[in-house]
Structures are given as C-alpha cells and as structure tokens.
Amino acid sequence: MPELENQPLPADAVGLLEGLTTTRTIRRYRAEKIPDEALRAMLFAATRAPSGSNRQPFRFVVLTDGPNARTAKKLIGDAARRAWEGKRRADGYDTGSGQLETSPKHRMARAMQQYVDEFERAPALVLPCLVRHRDPTPGEGASIYPACQNLLLAARALGYGGAFAMWNLAVDAELRALLGVPDGTFIAGAITVGRPAGRHGPVRRRPMAELVYGETWGEAPDWAADPPGTAFTSAGPPQRPR
C-alpha cells in the first residue's frame, strides 16, 4: 500500500458540470472492494463541503468489511427491507402500470427490491453525522447534506456511484450503541458506495421552467431553457397548481 499522505488526488473521469448532471443514484454494485485511495478522495471531497460559519460539524463513519461494518449493514439492511415492503404495498408498485415489466414503475420497484435484498453487499456504507452545537433547527441539514452530495459527486468523478437513504433512522439507537456515536450527534443518513454494476447517465427531472422563477412566483425567466436532448421525468407527487 503506497503512503497516501504524499499522494495527490486521482484525476477526475468527468468535468464538474457533466458530473453533477449525471450523478444518478446507483443501487447496484460490482463485488469489488473500494481502494483506500478512492475512499480517501471521496471523503476528502466530503470534508471540504461548506457549513454554517465554517463550523465543520460533519463527521463520517466509513464502514467497509470490519465486524461493526457487517453489523451496521445488517441493521440498516433489515430496516430497508421492512421500509420498502411497506412502501411497495402502500404506493401500489405492483398495481396499474407497475404490472407492466417495461414501465418505469416496475423498473423502479425491481431496482429497489434488489437494492434492499443485497444491501449488505454494498462495498462501503458511509454514515454522515452532524455534531449539533444547539437544539435542532430547521436549517441544520444545510451543514451536513452538501457534504453528502460532495461525496456522491466525488464518487462519480472516480467512476464509482452511490445511493443516499435515511433508513438509518429506524435503527438509530442500535447504530449509536454499536458505533459509539455520542449524544448530541445526529446520524443524518446512510450512503452506500461502490463500483456501478450499471451505467451513469443524465439525471431526469422536470423542465427547468417548472422549477425556476424570476420576478414572480410561478413565472420562469426566458433563460430557464433546458439544453437540447434533456430527458425529463415527473416522478413524485403531482405538483400543486401554481
């Protein structure tokens, strides 16, 4: 293992704008250990994130293949399977277009089922944590979630991929006890990372003009025009009339 201390970061595989518009959630991974060099670059990027007053309240527990990693993956994996089973039923993933194998709904359900079934196989599980300096406030997430996105973007830059979830909340007490997370520190999510089994590609969202307004709420400025070839999705709850 080369001394990482004196090594520069690895070169990016993609440019910044391309990377951040093609960082899809990756839920299937190859059975490949992530080298320390790559973990180091991802976590370096995560720890360079902005935070209120540059207080840097983020901490990251990086779990790969140690005994605590195995237990934490199983705890969150079990929680994920329980949560997905309920959501699959409640949101009707197996009814309507969900019965059609080619429908986006069916594909989403299949990807989620496989993700939760194989959760423990994710090469790395990162628990982003927020060390609170006061009682919880509505804005506190703004000092931890940019760091999570930095991590996912850095993974993308190096040819890795990841998925962010909050299934950790269901097993918060067990995780704290296992890992020694102190009181006053919030485990803010659970991010799996690995070499993608599939491919990255442009993310799909609603057209910019539905999401970006100018002088008046609901009215898009002329420049809010998507680049040619942009693919869209209206997945998610219906938008309220504007």
Ligand SMILES: Cc1cc2nc3c(=O)[nH]c(=O)nc-3n(C[C@H](O)[C@H](O)[C@H](O)COP(=O)(O)O)c2cc1C
């Ligand atoms: C707050 C938040 C919670 C999420 N929770 C989950 C989750 O529980 N399980 C999961 O597989 N993905 C989860 N995701 C990933 C989203 O499903 C994903 O980002 C979204 O569907 C858009 O897909 P894309 O990232 O591939 O473009 C979450 C993302 C965010 C930001």
